[in-house]
Amino acid sequence: MSSVSNFVSNQSAPQTQVGSTGGSGTGNAADLASGVSNLDTSYQTFLTLLTTQLQNQDPSAPMDPNTFTTELVQMTGVQQQLLSNQLLQQLVTASPSSGVSSAVNLIGKDVTATSSVTNLTNGQASWSYNLPSTAATATVTVSNSAGNVVFTGTAPSFASGNSTFNWNGQNSSGVQQPDGAYTLSIAAADGSGGTITPTISVSGVASSIQSAAGTTMVTIGATAVPVSSITNVTNASGS
Numbered sequence: 622m623s624s625v626s627n628f629v630s631n632q633s634a635p636q637t638q639v640g641s642t643g644g645s646g647t648g649n650a651a652d653l654a655s656g657v658s659n660l661d662t663s664y665q666t667f668l669t670l671l672t673t674q675l676q677n678q679d680p681s682a683p684m685d686p687n688t689f690t691t692e693l694v695q696m697t698g699v700q701q702q703l704l705s706n707q708l709l710q711q712l713v714t715a716s717p718s719s720g721v722s723s724a725v726n727l728i729g730k731d732v733t734a735t736s737s738v739t740n741l742t743n744g745q746a747s748w749s750y751n752l753p754s755t756a757a758t759a760t761v762t763v764s765n766s767a768g769n770v771v772f773t774g775t776a777p778s779f780a781s782g783n784s785t786f787n788w789n790g791q792n793s794s795g796v797q798q799p800d801g802a803y804t805l806s807i808a809a810a811d812g813s814g815g816t817i818t819p820t821i822s823v824s825g826v827a828s829s830i831q832s833a834a835g836t837t838m839v840t841i842g843a844t845a846v847p848v849s850s851i852t853n854v855t856n857a858s859g860s
Contacts, residue, residue, distance in 0.1 A: 632679045635810060637832070678800075690738055698714065700860055711763060715790065724837050724839065724846065724848050724853075726829055727827040727851070727854060728739070728830060729745050729826065729830065730826070730827050730854050730855065730856060731825070731826055731855045731856065732789070732824065732825070732827045732839065732841055732851050732852070732853065733749065733822050733823070733824040733851065733852050733853040734823060734824075734839070734841060734851045734852060735822050735846075735852055736822065736844065736846045736850055737804050737821040737848075737852045738802055738804050738805075738844060739790040739802070739803065739805075739844050740800065740842060740843035740844050741798065741799075741801060741802075742842065742843055743788045743800065744789060744790040744800070745768070745788075745789065745790065746763075746787075746790065747787045747788070747802055747823075747824075748786050748787075748788075748805045748822065748823060749784070749786060749822045749823070750776075750778070750787050750807055750819045750820065750821045750822070751783050751784075751820045751822070752778075752780065752781050752782065752784070752809060752819050753818070753819075754781050754811060754817055756776075756810060756817050757810060757811055757812040758779070758781040758808075758809065758810050759775070759776035759778075759779050759805075759807060759817075759819075760776060760801055760807065760808045761773070761775070761776070761786055761805060761811075762773055762807075762808070763788060763804070764804045764806070765798065765801065765802075765804075766801055766803070771793070771795055771798055772788065772793050772815050774793070776798050776807060776809070778859065779809075781784050788805075805822075807819045807821065818855050821834045822852065823841055823842075823844055823846070824841070825842040826841070826842070827839050827840065828841070831845070833845070837849075839851065
């Protein structure tokens with residue numbers, strides 16, 4: 622009986638430590654992988670020892686059921702500890718670029734993000750757009766949060782590269798629209814009628830970071846966009 626008890630007491634799962642050094646945790650991951658492999662072998666050895674002990678126990682002094690149960694619980698505890706360490710390791714080595722804590726340094730910075738949605742605030746809204754080539758025609762369309770078109774007009778520039786479209790919040794009839802979220806779309810074509818697909822972006826000072834449905838979001842002005850959509854970050858003007 623002592624051989625099984627001694628074997629169980631010598632089993633342990635590798636520990637995952639979380640420090641402030643910002644390391645990748647590669648060494649801990651290797652230890653855990655080794656621990657999984659060793660535990661598989663150890664568990665088989667444990668079962669072999671336990672079976673042999675049961676087969677060769679003294680009939681006049683059979684194995685105490687409490688000891689049998691304790692040994693099983695101890696071995697199962699090692700398995701559970703290893704599984705817990707694996708979960709912790711996944712959290713430690715998770716991609717920092719998608720975490721709220723690692724994106725906090727964006728607050729107060731001027732950021733540009735790929736997004737066709739921005740907020741009309743105090744009757745003003747602005748988008749940037751990039752045409753990959755010079756267009757012969759380009760039409761801008763602004764829709765409200767319900768998907769209804771409120772403004773259609775000619776794009777301010779047909780040139781390739783970056784341009785800006787500033788909207789005063791008035792619909793095509795000159796009626797001022799309420800503040801809120803609006804979406805810009807641009808239909809552009811070259812001289813042969815071929816479609817040109819622009820990239821639309823919004824810019825502003827990042828004011829907050831939050832997690833929504835597993836996605837880290839940054840608020841630019843009054844518009845929340847995924848951190849992954851950010852294409853440029855600079856120090857805010859005057860900072």
